[in-house]
Amino acid sequence: MGPQRSDAPATRSSDAPGAPLAVSQPGPLSWPDLRAALTQGSPAPHIAEELPRHELDAIPGVTRLQAQLLANRGVRGREAAQSFLHADWRAKQPPLPGQQAAVERLRAALAGGERIIVYGDHDCDGMTSCALLLLALRALDANAAPYVPLREDDGRGLNELAVRTLAAKGARLIVTTDCGSANVTEVALARSLGVDVIITDHHPILGETPRDCVIVNPRLAEQPGLSGDLAGAGVAFRLAEALLREMTPARADAVSEELLDLVAIGTIGDIAPMTRENWALTRAGLERIRTGARPGLRALLALANVTPGALSERDVTFVIAPRLNAAARLGQPLIAVDVLLASDHAEAQRLAARLDALNQERQRITEEIVSQAQQQVETQRAATGALGPLVSVIGAGWPLGMLGLVASRLAEQYQRPAVVISEDGGEARGSARAPDGVNLGETLAERAEVFRRFGGHARAAGFTIASAEVADLLAYLRQRLGEQRPERTPEGVRSGAIEVDCRLPLNRLLPRIYREQQALGPFGPGYPEPIYLCQSARILSCWRSGAEGRNLRLRVRDATGEGVFFWSRRGDLCESIRARLGQLPTLDLIYSLDAYTRASGELDLLPRILALRLLSDE
Numbered sequence: 001m002g003p004q005r006s007d008a009p010a011t012r013s014s015d016a017p018g019a020p021l022a023v024s025q026p027g028p029l030s031w032p033d034l035r036a037a038l039t040q041g042s043p044a045p046h047i048a049e050e051l052p053r054h055e056l057d058a059i060p061g062v063t064r065l066q067a068q069l070l071a072n073r074g075v076r077g078r079e080a081a082q083s084f085l086h087a088d089w090r091a092k093q094p095p096l097p098g099q100q101a102a103v104e105r106l107r108a109a110l111a112g113g114e115r116i117i118v119y120g121d122h123d124c125d126g127m128t129s130c131a132l133l134l135l136a137l138r139a140l141d142a143n144a145a146p147y148v149p150l151r152e153d154d155g156r157g158l159n160e161l162a163v164r165t166l167a168a169k170g171a172r173l174i175v176t177t178d179c180g181s182a183n184v185t186e187v188a189l190a191r192s193l194g195v196d197v198i199i200t201d202h203h204p205i206l207g208e209t210p211r212d213c214v215i216v217n218p219r220l221a222e223q224p225g226l227s228g229d230l231a232g233a234g235v236a237f238r239l240a241e242a243l244l245r246e247m248t249p250a251r252a253d254a255v256s257e258e259l260l261d262l263v264a265i266g267t268i269g270d271i272a273p274m275t276r277e278n279w280a281l282t283r284a285g286l287e288r289i290r291t292g293a294r295p296g297l298r299a300l301l302a303l304a305n306v307t308p309g310a311l312s313e314r315d316v317t318f319v320i321a322p323r324l325n326a327a328a329r330l331g332q333p334l335i336a337v338d339v340l341l342a343s344d345h346a347e348a349q350r351l352a353a354r355l356d357a358l359n360q361e362r363q364r365i366t367e368e369i370v371s372q373a374q375q376q377v378e379t380q381r382a383a384t385g386a387l388g389p390l391v392s393v394i395g396a397g398w399p400l401g402m403l404g405l406v407a408s409r410l411a412e413q414y415q416r417p418a419v420v421i422s423e424d425g426g427e428a429r430g431s432a433r434a435p436d437g438v439n440l441g442e443t444l445a446e447r448a449e450v451f452r453r454f455g456g457h458a459r460a461a462g463f464t465i466a467s468a469e470v471a472d473l474l475a476y477l478r479q480r481l482g483e484q485r486p487e488r489t490p491e492g493v494r495s496g497a498i499e500v501d502c503r504l505p506l507n508r509l510l511p512r513i514y515r516e517q518q519a520l521g522p523f524g525p526g527y528p529e530p531i532y533l534c535q536s537a538r539i540l541s542c543w544r545s546g547a548e549g550r551n552l553r554l555r556v557r558d559a560t561g562e563g564v565f566f567w568s569r570r571g572d573l574c575e576s577i578r579a580r581l582g583q584l585p586t587l588d589l590i591y592s593l594d595a596y597t598r599a600s601g602e603l604d605l606l607p608r609i610l611a612l613r614l615l616s617d618e
Helices: 031-039 064-072 078-085 099-112 124-139 160-168 184-192 232-247 252-258 260-269 276-292 295-303 313-329 333-341 345-384 400-414 440-445 467-484 511-518 571-579
Strands: 045-047 115-120 143-147 171-177 196-200 214-216 391-396 418-424 427-433 451-456 460-466 498-500 532-545 551-557 562-567 587-597 603-614
Touching: 031 571, 031 603, 064 078, 064 511, 099 171, 099 196, 099 214, 099 232, 115 124, 115 160, 124 143, 124 171, 124 232, 124 252, 124 260, 124 313, 124 333, 143 333, 160 171, 160 184, 171 232, 184 196, 196 232, 214 232, 232 252, 232 260, 232 276, 252 260, 252 276, 260 276, 260 313, 276 313, 295 313, 295 333, 295 345, 313 333, 313 345, 313 400, 333 345, 345 391, 345 400, 391 400, 391 467, 400 418, 400 427, 400 460, 418 467, 427 440, 427 467, 440 451, 440 460, 440 467, 460 467, 511 587, 511 603, 532 562, 532 571, 551 571, 562 587
Parallel strands: 045 498, 115 143, 115 171, 171 196, 196 214, 391 418, 562 603
Antiparallel strands: 418 427, 427 460, 451 460, 532 551, 532 587, 551 562, 587 603
16 A cells, blocks of 8 residues: 555654563563464464466466455456456446435425535444535535534434424435434424435335435345445445436536545445445545545545555555544544535645544543453453353443444454443443344344334444343343354454465565555455465564554564564564564464555555464474
């Protein structure tokens, strides 16, 4: 990708071996404890079957490595590879359910000069959806304005107070983005107040849908196609694209192309599957940012020291999306929409600075709650002697915007579904996250009657419930989730093998290899980032890196050469490894390949350790 990062040796003197760090220095671990720490969560690698030479060489313009990576992702052979790599972002599928009816209602609103409110959800997907649809409408001279609800006050989706307020201020059409498919009562209220509603959403339909409105949601298709995996931003974009083609066909492609960056951010931010359609949209959107980033994005990237021209999906995940989300998490969602809409560079820089400050505050609060949550889990473990199929924590007045982040951290740490609940008086709000193999949305839907509100995906869900019902809900979730994952593994250990694309020894860690990999991007769910294997390596030295020395750098040697690897959040192992250098057994490194750009413009590779396997127990 090529950005300069806060933990890159080009920008941090603390990355130099032996540099002093203001971190605690605990005594070295015993060998059994160090061995356990090194291999925690490390399944055996399963290396993909190598293609025969004639297949590796059969695709013009595709290298052998690229042919292998594509085949490992189900894109095998010349015709399939060329079709995939040349996929166009323009709509090729049939119209989405409700799309044409929505276009007709929007045309009427434009003709009549009606006040249109684009009502976005308060996450990255919802806010980018809101911004892109608003920009499309403004390109058609619409009387349109954005609205994003507050997490603490309004919850997700439409809410009655917002509907009444917007109607009183003259709204005659509300268009939701990334929400609304479950807002039966709120849509009925809007209609009683003379306000029409168009819902654009992509969430699964878990119950009754609103009536007397237009719903654009690929999940409603009788025969769902590839578009069923669109993020909210993708759904909003397909509506905008169709409207532009009807209203201004000569400019439709040009205006639509200007919105692709927002589709890419929303799709990546929502962790949508990288199906062919999402891949084509996201690929074109990332290229849009690289070649002509809008002022707000350029300002955000500058604050993070990321060069737009070298941007990849990882930068969206770790730089752009967290900053946009921070605004909503801390009660100021419209700042995120405004920074995306900004056309003035000075205003964009001012808004970006506010987002960056909010993100730093979000990080601080998240770490505080994670610490409290971990203490609760450890107390539960001490009381019962083991963890069950679910980890759950409850806090009084925890900020609602942080619950999902904390749940994700717990689910990753303990390799179990995690529920994080904030209680305030007689009401409790919760967020749940889960690894593969669990469907949270369907699990909650089975007990729909106990919730005041709920919704979500297979791996992420949220709900509002009476505090008195929390204990029964958690008991139900433990029982039901245990049934969904009967073959649980111990904490920190992932089940099954980790899929490795190919062996890649140290002498092949070259900028050319990284560029070949990135040419196939963007990567994401269903089209994962490549994973490589370095075999029979020895650790030569190590040092801490990054803020407070949280990360670890390992200099290693295999039979072909030497290289430096990055291991996120494992800086605490540094002193223990140093104490045993020369005694440690050989190991296999399972890793992904990243890169950063030095101030000189030189590209440096950054292999990121995903797992280690000790080859002997010397």
